[in-house]
Amino acid sequence: MTDLVTPTAADREDAAAVRSSTVAHMKWWGWGVPGVAFHHEDKPAFAPFVLKAVGIDLDGTEPLAQPDFDRLDVPASIAGEALRDALAAAVGADGVVDGDLDRVVHTYGKSIRDLIKVRAGRLPRVPDLVVYPADEAAVQAVVDAVVAHDAVLIPFGGGSNIAGSLEPVPGEPRPVVSVDLGLLDRVLGIDERSGLARIQAGALGPSLEAQLNERGWTIGHFPDSFTHSSLGGWIATRSSGMQSDKYGDIADITRGLHVARPGGLLELRATPSASTGPSVREMILGSEGRLGVITEATVQVHRVPAKRVIHAYFFPNWRAGSAAMQQIAESDVHPAITRVSDGRETGFSLATSKASKGFSGLAQKGLFAFLKRRGWDLDAMCLSFIGYEGADDHVARQRKAVERIVKRNGGVSVGTGPGVLYDQKKFDTPYLRDFLLDRGTVGDVSETSVPWSGLDAMHDGVIAAAEAAYASIGRKGWIMSHLSHSYHSGACLYFTFAFVAQDDPEAEYDVVKHAIQQAFIDLGGVPSHHHGIGLEHAEWLPDVLSDPGIGVLEGLFAATDPGRNLNPAKITAS
Template identity: 90%
Template sequence: MTDLVTPTVADREDAAAVRENPVAHMKWWGWGVPGVAFHHEDKPNFAPFVLKAVGLDLHAASPLEQPDFGALDVPASIADGALRAAMAAAAGAERVADDDLDRVVHTYGKSIRDLIKVRAGRLPRVPDLVVYPADEAAVQAVVDAVVQHDAVLIPFGGGSNIAGSLEPIPGETRPVVSVDLGLLDRVLEIDELSGLARVQAGVLGPSLEAQLNARGWTIGHFPDSFTHSSLGGWIATRSSGMQSDKYGDIADITRGMRVARPGGLLDLRPTPSASTGPSVREMILGSEGRLGVITEATVQVHRVPAKRVIHAYFFPNWRAGSKAMREIAESDVHPAITRVSDGRETGFSLSTSKESKGFGAFAQKALFAFLERRGWDLDEMCLSFIGYEGEPGHVARQRKAVEKIVKRNRGISVGTGPGVLYDQKKFDTPYLRDFLLDRGTAGDVSETSVPWAGLDRMHDGVIAAAEAAYESLGRTGWIMSHLSHSYHSGACLYFTFAFVMGDDPEAEYDVVKQAIQQAFIDLGGVPSHHHGIGVEHAAWLPDVLSEQGIGVLEGLFTATDPGRNLNPAKITAN
């Protein structure tokens, strides 16, 4: 839970002046919009925590100045006149851009590796043109023109990807066209009897939810990147959200799709279920642009709940908290959120809180003293958030049933106050990552899923693997985790890691990232639960799909895109 400095009016005007195109983008060098940043001066426990965790003295560390875009050496566009004319004919001349800022913004996503490279001016290959189609017909025309001219097309939503799904292949000799879907941002219609909404794929999370809320509906999908990610991007990477326990992952939410493919539009009707051979819908989900450009989706929506409340709980240790989450998943209750942080992440969360004063400070000290008298080790204590939605009576029944499970596992309720703060700050963490990067510290995330039987072993094994990697580098590093999504058979574990970088930041990052990813595989998990594969996680895909599975994927991509024009070398190298 973080706290941000918000932009002034001048900041917003400066940001708007950077570009004339009506599609707003994040900073080219970091997360979010200019003028918004994490600060720690009102959080007295944060600097001591960071010093202990990674050895960084925030009082002595001078932040880097904002990177200078003018210092970048941006390779010239290689798009010829014929391709430019074709893009203008397809989308309109005013919708085709080749200025350096547009092209750099569309080169990378927002992983720590992406930010290290772009801040260092490492731009081996940038898109040659950025096209902003205004409707589905224009998207289809762009796709057809790209194939006709043997160029490469990379779809672009909000730019929040952290798996390398957006970057062009460094050695690509053909022109690269980034197709930005930002103008396709409307909810087209809502079938109120069926709870289905037709939505254009370029809409960002806040706009989608606002349009639905105005009619009394919600999609219920809230990934960490919600503020700056698109519906099409969620589908293309098989996204999960903070309330997937109730609403499902995007794979559950997405019922129908329209996809612009070479030669025509793929149109999947939104039926509740079907026995129609291998699922083409499932093929598009997670395809990261390799099967076409998603232009529209029909998604399940739900009435805005009459009541929504998030309660916070403490558990004495990780084992007690994870066991409680498993028992909740096995039970007949279905909360919207079941999340528990390990002791390390709980300590981090408490360090980002503002200083309590008066009765609040007294109550917190009294609570912690009480827990210590009960034999709790406060360094092992785990903070949990459980969210309830629905009619007031339903919420009360759900909470009563859950709190029996919490109590059975020695947990205690600490009310709704922390839950309110969590709800307010849930999308702010990436700003903290940028704050650390400005001070020479890498901070990133990796996530996996695993059956319940192996969950605690996964938790402990990944932490041990990361700590061994830090030791091999001679670095003081930090890793923490939370259980973020529960299923009947298992759960997602979400890890955050950080360390102060040396002279070769990307190589050092690789050592830690690869150790974590390999531990996922060795301990029975998957390389990614909801961030996609891209190029970042592709090396581990054969371990979970088998060589035959990789062959099936490569056969699919080759058959449907023989010219390798659609975002090649993502998911698989071929």
């Protein structure tokens, strides 16, 4: 749980420079907006934790200077006048941009690999034009213009992708057009009797949720990237959110779709369920722009709950915590959040907390002393957050049932205080990654899903694989994990890893990332639970789909986009 520095007026002026029309973007070189950053001066346990975990002395390490955009060598646009004129006819002359800053902002997402490349000025292929359509008709006109001129189109939402889904293919000889949907940001209407909302695909999480909340509704979808990701991006990558245990993943939430495709708008009616042959809706979900540009979705929404509370619990070890999450999933209780961190991540969470003072500090020390007397290994104990929503009596029943399971597995309640902090800081972790990168430390995340029967073996096996990878490159590294989403048959395991890079950060990162991803496959998991495939995870897709399955995907892409104009080479190379 992190803490941020708020931007100054000067910072806001810098942020205004990264705008086109009324669309604001994240920093070209990092996460979030200029002037907002992680700091550790008020977290006395953080620097010692980092020294122990990866061997870097924060107090003795000067951060790198902010990257200088003027030092980048940005390739010139190769877009011809005919394409420019066609796009201007679609979106207006002001909606077609070829400035270097806009083009660089739209070149990469925000993975650690992306940040390493852009900070080093490695720009092998930059979009030639960025266009800003203001409505669905303009998006359709852009798609038709791009195909007619045999260019390449890449949809862009909030720019938060970490799977390589936004990156143009190096060496692409045709003009590349990034279609920024930031102007399509409105909730168009709510069917209040059915609990369905029509929302434009470019709406970012905070705007979307605020518009729904004004009318008493919520989408219930809160991924880590919530503040800088869009509805269309969630759908295009099959996103999951922190409260998916209750509301479902975006695949469950999305009912109807509009997709701009070459020659016409694909419209899928919003219905509760249907037996209409192979699901075109499912084909669009996770398609990463390869089947067209998502312009609008009809999604399930829920009334804002009367009460929402997150309780924290400690378990004596990982096995006890994961067993409790499985038993909760198998029960009739349906909390909004079921999350448990392993001992490593629990140590990290405690280290990122501010110093406790007064009664709260004494209470924490007393609790830890009590647990130690009970024989707990405090380095192995696991912090869990379980969220309850609904009417007061419903929340009380849920909590009572859950706490019976917690007690049965040796856990203890810690109250709501840590849960309040979790809620306040849940979207801040990417700023911490940038803080560490500024000090030479490479950190990233990978997630998978696995049946309950293989969950603990997956947890232990991935940690062992990462540690072996660190040893192979001669680096001191760290890896930690939490269970983030529970299902009837299994769960998502989310791993965070970091090490101090030296000679070749990307090559060293490749060794560690590859070891983790391969362990996912070897231990019965999938290459991604909710971040998508893109370029980053395509290598492992045949392992879970089989070669005939890859053939089905390649046949679909070839039939629906014979000219390879729609974000080619993502998901599959063809």
